[in-house]
Amino acid sequence: MAAYTEAWNASEEILVRMARAVPSVAWGYPAGVSIADLVPSDMKTMVHSHWNKFPPVNPMWHYLLGMVYIILGTVSIAGNSLVISLFTKTKELRTPANMFVVNLAFSDLCMMITQFPMFVYNCFNGGMWLFGPFLCELYAATGAVFGLCSICTLACIAFDRYNLIVKGMSGPKMTSKRATILIAFCWAYAIGWSLPPFFGWGRYIPEGILDSCSFDYLTRDSSTKSFGLCLFFFDYVTPLSIIVFAYFHIVRAIFEHEKILREQAKKMNVTSLRSNADQNAQSAEIRIAKVALINISLWVAMWTPYATIVLQGLLGNQENITPLVSILPALIAKSASIYNPVIYAISHPRYRVALQQKLPWFCIHEEEKKPISDTDSAKTEASSS
Template sequence: MASVLMTSSNASGPVAHAYSAPGMNFGYPEGVSVTDLVPEHIKPLVHPHWDAFPPVNPMWHYLLGVIYLILGAISIFGNGMVLLLFMKTKNLRTPANTLVANLAFSDMCMMLSQFPFFAYNCFSGGVWMFSAFFCELYACLGSITGLCSIWSLAFISYDRYNVIVKGVSGTPLTSGKAMIMILFCWAYAIGWSIPPFLGWGRYIPEGILDSCSFDYLSKDWNLRSFGICIFIFDYCIPLLVIVFAYVFIVKAIVAHEKAMREQAKKMNVSNLRSNAEANAQSAEVRIAKVAMTNVALWLICWTPYASVVVQGLFFDQSSITPIVSMLPALLAKSASVYNPIVYAINHPKFRLALQKQMPGFCIHEEEEKASEDTKSTETAKA
């Protein structure tokens, strides 16, 4: 097969030969597998599952590379802006917003550790261009930052639950507790990302073989058990925490509004709240919606990839093609783009800080409205 691929004397490698020759599929001879294009030092890491698939249209490599460049630029700029506002604006440095800043930091680290290398591979022929160890390191860093973001969202959800559902009976979030939560996020993420280096699970190239992730295709129990644990402890459990928190948040808001309307009806008045109270309650509901939108976007991004993992672990793998596995992986990493956009656009205090620090963005936020958001955005001060 190698001799067939290298017949063109003008070719610089298997990716470069005879795109217009008759009887070829995207320039590759019939029978060529996507794994035939992988450098020799990477082939031991490639799962045999990918031998059954031909190379994808080269257009996919360039398209994914361009998408990744755009997502990377937006993510780094957006998350960097959130961190900058957090550091420069004193009244944003609350315990609750510390969790938001940690989310922005982990999201930014995700893109910094992933998109430059993925994009380089895409524009360099669509194969993994670095060492086998760097493939494992790339996957490990993606796992650490992704899991840290997942658990940051879980703790943000719990804080919203504590503020809105429990109210005055809830234990206020202090700076110390916020730091413990952040340390847990990073320690937990690192703890679940290191085992493949110690013999439990492994990191391998996936999809079109220009990126790497953990092995969810092998039926060996050592590898399969790691994949199952990752799915349960790093997707299902945080998902349950998030769903639990927001189900009760919505129920509490609906019940409170219903009680207020019924009491107002008994007293023959249209509204029991003063204007300030009404605005404060409106801010509370608005912030809850912002966080719920964030979580919904995360679910949209990560659930397709979780579905591919479940299919690889338990069901028929024949439909897991390079593109079928690659697009959900790209969608999962795009989660790092949405968080700063949602918070910058919808969070009143962040909008006010953005208006003051970066007036060129033409943000117009009323300072009084933002100050009425205190009850929802500040659970306590250390």
């Protein structure tokens, strides 16, 4: 974590120097023009005075970010649509636990559909927000809803894995009804946190290079500051703590369980105490847990820079929050929707089998085995302990 923080600080310093090194006149703008001077007249009251300190960025950044987002948006929409299609149409994949995967893919799909078209349009048409104040607020609110729903869903996936692997048969069984309730809670939780800025607690404003919008983390009045800190704590720290707790105990349980089995096998002078079926079940459990852990680690890596910027804007030195320093972490965070279908779903054993059967030209090879249900998996874990 220290190395990660050091690397991010170094990157931030580079972006700060880039933002201030070249005067705006070099990009064809009159001397003394700030980036805030370029926004349409109907947006000027929404732009924070902090951005008056910075000259316009090199237009190259708008085109570059626009091209990158076209690629990310296309891949994300295609990948998440494929996940939803296969998980809902393949009988073997329609399990309570996989309802969370479908919800995650749906949330990520909605994130890209609502975010990348307007952002790309702005990038190739002057680089400023061109859709007016209302759509700026709506853009920011939808980004908040789908982003928060995704992290809540990831917390549910971690909770489900924790119950299945650590608790085994002693934990509450994940049923379709329970999964539906948890998914509904995630959406209600996300929508609940996106609404306060419309009623005076916090607000949504243009951010960064001013071609996208997010919640205000620069104003330091009590309302805006308290809302930003609550978002940071309840929508980043709290879900992250749940995820870390769950996966810490999952990893510990797996290692302890394997250690006990090895010791027992050694005493009995046999290679393994498991039958082939038990080994397949255990292998599937561990594989899915590892994939989910990788997925969540990537989510943390993508959202932590933005969370750091938000916390710095609320409590720290705002001088280093340049347009590029703020917009790049925000876009990286939103691009998290692209890797979920790649890392989690495609690495899911039964999903790979379904993908191989329905889309053989994907060149994915997965040996088809007898399906292992979540209940059987839990029984295996309980009987082996």
